[in-house]
Every structure is written in C-alpha cells, then in structure tokens.
Amino acid sequence: MIERRTLRRNLRELPPAAWLLFAGTFINRFGSFVMTFLILYLTRRGFSAQQAGAAVSFYGVGGVVASIIGGELTDRIGRTRTITFSMFASAIVMIALSQVNLLPAILVLTALAGLTSEAYRPASSALLADLVPAGQRVTAFAALRFVLNAAFALGAATAGLLAQHSFFLLFVADAATSVVFGLLALVAIHDVHAGRPTTEDQGPGGYRSVITDRVFLMFLIAMLLVAFVYLQSYTTFSLQVRALGFSAAVYGGLIALNGLLIVLLELPLTSWTQHRAPRPVIAAGFLLVGIGFSVVAVAHFLPLLILAVLIWTIGEMLNSPMAGAYVADRAPAHLRGRYQGAWGLTWGVALILGPVVGTSLFAWNASGFWLICGFLAAMGAVLVLLSGRLREASARRGS
Structure with a gap:
C-alpha cells in the first residue's frame, strides 16, 4: 500500500503540461500504423519480401538521421516547434x-518517413x-x-482491423494522429526555451560539446552495447x-510477456529507484539484461526461456x-x-x-552468441560505473 500511494503521489505531482505531452505522445504512437504493417502492405502490392525489407531499412536510416537533426532543431528553434514541424511533415510524407x-x-x-516521424523524439x-523537476524525472520517463x-x-x-478494410485508411489515420499531436504541441504546451537562444547555441557546432563530454560519451558507448543486445529480442531470439x-505463437507470447511486465511493473518500480544514485541502478539493469540473454544459451x-525474458525485462x-x-x-538546458x-x-x-551482426554471429555459433551478448x-555495466569514477576524477582536478 505504501508503494502504491507513493506512486500515485509521484504521478499527481507531475505538472499538467507533462500530462498534455503524454496525451499527445499516446495519440501519435497509437496511430503509428504504417510502419507496423509496411512489409505486409508492400508484399500485397506485389513487391518481394527483400524489397519490402529494404524499405524498412531505409526507414531505419531516416530514423538515425532524425536523432541528429531532431536534436539540433530542438535546441535551435525550440521543443514544441520541432515536435510540430516533425508531426506535420510526417503527415505529408505518409499521404x-x-x-x-x-x-x-x-x-x-x-527514408523521409523515418526522418520526419522520429525527429520529434x-x-x-x-x-x-x-517541465519536470530533477527529482521527478525517473517517474516522468x-x-x-x-x-x-x-x-x-x-x-x-x-x-489490424483497419487493414482488413483498406490499407489506405492506415496512412490517413497515421497522418491524422500526427497532425493532432502537432497541433497539441503548438497550441497547448508552453515551451520555456522557445525563441531564447543562448551564447552556447550560437557557438561552432553544438554537438561538439556532447562529444567532448567524456563521461557522457562513455555512457553512450555502454548504451550502444546494451541496445545491440536488447534488440536481439526482435531478431535472433x-x-x-x-x-x-x-x-511463432510461443515467440509472440514471450515478447508479449516482456511488454506486459513493463506496463504493469515499471512505474511502481520507479518509486524505489528514483531516490537512488543513477549509475549503480543503470549498471545493475545492464547486468541483468546480460544475464537474461546469457540464460538463452542453456534455455532448451x-x-x-520464460526465466530469461523475466530477467532481462527486470533489467530493462x-x-x-x-x-x-x-x-x-547530465545535459545543460541549452543542449x-x-x-x-x-x-x-x-x-x-x-x-x-x-x-546484420547478430544473425551472422548466431549462424556462426548459436550458443556462444548468447554468451557474447551477456559479455x-x-x-556496458562496467563502463557506466567507470564513467562515475571519471566524473569524480574530473571534479577533483577541477577543484
């Protein structure tokens, strides 16, 4: 009961603007119909599975570019303007x-769909x-x-229901929900940083500051390693x-178990984690992800298999x-x-x-691959902990 009351209080303390952002995100994510059914749509139109797969890969490339451009636009023109631009452009591309x-x-x-649809993130x-004070950000995220x-x-x-009637409805609904989120961001959410560029914003290349932040760079390398491992759940697993x-139904059930546990337990768990130092918690999560995927090597x-999913989901x-x-x-407000x-x-x-790498290693040595994932x-866990040591050493040199 104590944990439940704590969670309710944490959620109630989030500002109204955060709830508007959640509402817009829900509408947009709910309507992300096209990419879910893109392969089925293209193959039904007569394209081969390889051609349909290439289209999905192009979307992924656009998404990578979107992270860079979206981050730059966010700091230069403002948060809500970037969301609005991304959503309106996405609607046009979908149609x-x-x-x-x-x-x-x-x-x-x-590729343009990946760029425009993901640039808002x-x-x-x-x-x-x-919008959210530092002490409430774990709950907010x-x-x-x-x-x-x-x-x-x-x-x-x-x-799935819409596709039975018309695939065109998927594109229209996807575009419409994007427009709704864009309008909500434009009209209802106040952006405290819009139109207020700082001296740092106008400097030579804002991403240079990110790259030269050695503590954060170490965290990014750790995150890349663990993201590579986690995404195997959708491919080699x-x-x-x-x-x-x-x-295939068993595989679908295992993935559904992961999603169900996250929906039911992740928010309550933040009542415990949000008051703890971030790096040890993140490192523990990374380690559990590795243990979970290592268990797959012996999960006959x-x-x-259920145990493996449970372990890596707790880590996630x-x-x-x-x-x-x-x-x-970690980030300065202007960055x-x-x-x-x-x-x-x-x-x-x-x-x-x-x-690409995962399936190649899996074909080379299936059991050994899962141990590589664990390693x-x-x-990643070690790098996160070492980044804390690096930060302490930098602080000592600065003093």
Whole structure:
C-alpha cells in the first residue's frame, strides 16, 4: 500500500503540461500504423519480401538521421516547434507514401518517413526534462515509456482491423494522429526555451560539446552495447525459439510477456529507484539484461526461456527510466535536445547493426552468441560505473 500511494503521489505531482505531452505522445504512437504493417502492405502490392525489407531499412536510416537533426532543431528553434514541424511533415510524407507505386520512390519516402516521424523524439524528451523537476524525472520517463508501450499495443490491434478494410485508411489515420499531436504541441504546451537562444547555441557546432563530454560519451558507448543486445529480442531470439521447435505463437507470447511486465511493473518500480544514485541502478539493469540473454544459451525448455525474458525485462525496467532521467540531468538546458539526440542515435545505430551482426554471429555459433551478448551487456555495466569514477576524477582536478 505504501508503494502504491507513493506512486500515485509521484504521478499527481507531475505538472499538467507533462500530462498534455503524454496525451499527445499516446495519440501519435497509437496511430503509428504504417510502419507496423509496411512489409505486409508492400508484399500485397506485389513487391518481394527483400524489397519490402529494404524499405524498412531505409526507414531505419531516416530514423538515425532524425536523432541528429531532431536534436539540433530542438535546441535551435525550440521543443514544441520541432515536435510540430516533425508531426506535420510526417503527415505529408505518409499521404505521399500511400500514392506512389515505383520502388525507388517508395524507398525515398520511407527514408523521409523515418526522418520526419522520429525527429520529434529528442524534442519530446528535452521538453519533458524542462517541465519536470530533477527529482521527478525517473517517474516522468517511466510514465512516458508506459504511454508508448500501451499506445503501441492498442494501436497495433486497431491497425489490424483497419487493414482488413483498406490499407489506405492506415496512412490517413497515421497522418491524422500526427497532425493532432502537432497541433497539441503548438497550441497547448508552453515551451520555456522557445525563441531564447543562448551564447552556447550560437557557438561552432553544438554537438561538439556532447562529444567532448567524456563521461557522457562513455555512457553512450555502454548504451550502444546494451541496445545491440536488447534488440536481439526482435531478431535472433525469434530464430532461437524456432530452432528449439517452438511455434511463432510461443515467440509472440514471450515478447508479449516482456511488454506486459513493463506496463504493469515499471512505474511502481520507479518509486524505489528514483531516490537512488543513477549509475549503480543503470549498471545493475545492464547486468541483468546480460544475464537474461546469457540464460538463452542453456534455455532448451520453455520455462527457462520464460526465466530469461523475466530477467532481462527486470533489467530493462531498472535501466530505461533511469537512463532517460540521467541524460536529462547530465545535459545543460541549452543542449538537452542534442544530448537526447545522441542518446537516440545509439539506438538507431544498434537497430542497423543488430540484425546484420547478430544473425551472422548466431549462424556462426548459436550458443556462444548468447554468451557474447551477456559479455557485451556486462561491459556496458562496467563502463557506466567507470564513467562515475571519471566524473569524480574530473571534479577533483577541477577543484
């Protein structure tokens, strides 16, 4: 009861503008229909599976670029303006994508879809950091993850129903929900940093400050390692489950278990984690992710696969909200967009490298691959802890 009351109090203390941001994020994420069904849409139009897969890869490349550009725009023109621009541009691209028939045009537009649809993310995270005091950011970022997971689950089910009637409806609904979020950001959410450039903003290359922050750079390397490992749950883990003789439905159930646990437990868990030092909690989360994926190496029976998912999900719930808050706390206010963009970039790079490198290593040595994943995540945990030592050493030299 104490934990439940604490969570309710933490959520009630979040400012109204944060709840408006959550509402807009839910609407946009709920309506992210097109990418969920893009491969099915293209194959039904006569394109090969390889061509459809290439379109998804182009979307991923656009998403990587979006992290950089979105972070830059966030700090230069403001958080809400970046969200509005991203959402309106995304709506235009989605409608255009529904009208083209040639593969080159589809590839160009899917890359633009990745760029425009994902450019809002650094702005959204920076805006949340602006709106919420430091002591409440772990809860705020956990709430944001809850919204994203719940909206995606509900949206995927709704998209399936719409697709039975018309794939064009998916594009229209996707565009419409983007416009709603863009209007909400433009009209209802006050951006305290809009139109107030600082001297640092006008300096030579804002990302230079991010790159020269050695403590944060070490954190990004750690995050890249763990993101590579975690994203195997959507690629090589499915191959492992099928290789053990289980059906696709079993794999889907295991992934659904991960999402269900996050929706049910991550927010309550923040009542415990938000008052603790971030780096040890993040490192513990990284280590549990590594242990969970290492268990897959010996998980020849379904109960052990379930155990593996449970372990890495606990690790994810520990590190993800805390990492979001850590990035927000680490960044100067005028560089929050770029810091968030750099953090998002690690996930984009992992999304590109993960399937290619992961499947190659899995084909080389299936059991050994999961132990490699455990080692990489453990290295990530060590780097996070070492970044704390580096910060202390820098502070001592500065004094």
